[in-house]
Amino acid sequence: MLRSVVTGVGGYLPEEVVTNHDLAKIVDTTDAWIVERTGIRQRHRAAPGQAVSDLALIAAQRALQAAGRTPVDVDMIIVGTTTPDLTFPAVATILQRKLGAPQGIAFDIQAVCSGFVYALSTADGFVARGRSRCALVIGAETMTRLMDWTDRGTCVLFGDGAGAVVLEPGQGEGTTADRGLLGFALCADGGKQDLLYVDGGVSTDGKVGKLRMQGNQVFRHAVVNISEAVRAAAADAGVEVSEVDWFIPHQANQRILEGVARRLGIDEKKVISTVAEHANTSAASIPLALDQGLRDGRIKPGQLLLLEAMGGGLTWGACVLRL
């Protein structure tokens, strides 16, 4: 059977680093509060004029290079993003042009922080059916552009960045030893919209809007929802959570990462955490964490990975894959 195999990974973080101390100059907060409640120490911020497609472009080029592919090989681009360059066209088609990819389909997925997990699962529907030979799956965000810089409860949490993977079909035996995406679980509950949303949009007030969040309510749902999705994805893949080599969560808050790991009995040494340096980069956070783990040598080919996320919607989900 065909499997969707990750053959290359790349990430990009904008140059500017904004520390907690920098934010303490503009809102009533402290480095100690942010570190204690979230684990975040700094975040990256896109430069004026740097659009989300520019971030995605560098991540995509790095992922293609790692896979030994060129833009000419790419036949599908899916971008998980909440912060597109323009209302339309999709970031994916803008990226197709900037990348110089001459063929294929391109579209965005809007599932907020779950965007990468949703995009990867969607791409599997093409790649594992032989309908895409070389897919770019990307999470890219400029979340700092959605911040209300007077709201200390949200503006300290988010950062900008992009992460990309190349997915290619690989022949598997239909066992959990196969390389590729082995299982996933996706969920949504539109009834919880008020907990996390942006208060503007094209067909309402015509504005971009600012991110609004009832942080403690989101927190309460996160640990329970994510744990359920992880168990469902593991069951879909036919593996035990305890077999997983690396747990690569959406990087929202160190306390959520630890809470989910504890609930699932995952050793904290198996958790890849970038939340201190990257903050919450929404759909970009999982591929950025994967990239970091690969580059520092912790994650190795052949290992079993578990990815999970929850975001606005609410949306949540998890994927199990063998690298």
Ligand code: ACO
């Ligand atoms: N600095 C100092 N004090 C602050 C700050 C800050 N940056 N932010 C909030 N506070 C204050 C509040 O005003 C409140 O003060 P009060 O008691 O005087 O009213 C107090 O701290 C406690 O506020 P809570 O919101 O209850 O604090 P909590 O411990 O829940 O931490 C946090 C807040 C960090 C936002 C946490 O709830 C959280 O991480 N939630 C989850 C967010 C998340 O995971 N989002 C993921 C999805 S994001 C996406 O999909 C786009």
